[in-house]
Amino acid sequence: MRTGLCFEKRLSLAFILLCLGLMQRTCPHCKSSNINAHGRYQRLSDGVRVARTRCLSCRRTFSEASHDVCFAQKKRHLNHPLWMLLVSGISLRRVSKVLRISRTTSARKLLFLGRVAKCELKESLRHKAKLECVEFDDMETFEHSKCKPLSISLAVESGTRRILGFEVSQMPANGPLAKIAKHRYGRRPDQRLIGRKRLLRFVRKLSKRNVVIKSDENPHYPPLIRELFPRGEHLRYKGRRGCVVGQGSLRGGL
Ligand SMILES: [Zn+2]
Numbered sequence: 001m002r003t004g005l006c007f008e009k010r011l012s013l014a015f016i017l018l019c020l021g022l023m024q025r026t027c028p029h030c031k032s033s034n035i036n037a038h039g040r041y042q043r044l045s046d047g048v049r050v051a052r053t054r055c056l057s058c059r060r061t062f063s064e065a066s067h068d069v070c071f072a073q074k075k076r077h078l079n080h081p082l083w084m085l086l087v088s089g090i091s092l093r094r095v096s097k098v099l100r101i102s103r104t105t106s107a108r109k110l111l112f113l114g115r116v117a118k119c120e121l122k123e124s125l126r127h128k129a130k131l132e133c134v135e136f137d138d139m140e141t142f143e144h145s146k147c148k149p150l151s152i153s154l155a156v157e158s159g160t161r162r163i164l165g166f167e168v169s170q171m172p173a174n175g176p177l178a179k180i181a182k183h184r185y186g187r188r189p190d191q192r193l194i195g196r197k198r199l200l201r202f203v204r205k206l207s208k209r210n211v212v213i214k215s216d217e218n219p220h221y222p223p224l225i226r227e228l229f230p231r232g233e234h235l236r237y238k239g240r241r242g243c244v245v246g247q248g249s250l251r252g253g254l
Pocket of ligand 1: 028030032057059
């Protein structure tokens with residue numbers, strides 16, 4: 001129940017952000033503030049009674065729900081369980097099976113929850129003091145096939161590991177797959193530099209001028225950090241080789 005409430009709070013936060021000032025009671029159709037109460041109705045999807053309002057200028061009706069982020073959702077009660085399952089690393093296919101919904105619904109809800117999470121992140125960063133130390137790294141994954149790799153650049157606050165931002169960029173396959181990938185899917189652009197720049201520019205807005213940036217020894221980082229953080233300090237650490245997940249304390253030879 002507690003987590004449910006927490007989620008409701010999150011949604012209402014996103015709601016406030018997404019509404020961008022629509023909280024003041026105005027007609028969503030003609031923006032008039034000449035409005036009147038117009039009864040209540042029971043929402044089919046969750047049985048909640050919602051107040052309806054009528055605009056006296058354009059005669060159209062609307063309700064509190066018209067401004068809601070969950071507006072027109074028929075399965076809003078699944079938002080929270082879906083969120084919990086997805087953040088636990090369960091696949092969309094499996095989530096659909098567990099919650100007995102179609103894969104299209106879970107895919108749509110994933111996009112919706114992504115927008116909510118983005119608003120939440122933006123809001124949480126707005127009230128933070130300027131950053132003194134940031135950790136930055138890239139990880140690799142793929143879309144559809146290993147022949148179509150993706151790079152995810154991620155920046156976190158040092159110490160707290162709070163996520164500051166991330167960018168997903170396409171990159172060409174390398175190693176033994178490079179030839180096969182080129183043959184099957186043609187030339188794949190390398191957008192890693194653009195993605196990293198975009199992320200670091202965003203981080204720059206949140207940081208102090210003399211921010212400390214920690215990263216691994218990737219040779220592409222120093223020129224980029226020198227360019228974007230001329231007064232910052234760049235500390236590089238020898239990266240450990242990535243290893244199989246799920247080995248707990250065995251990871252990294254600890
Ligand atoms: Zn109106």
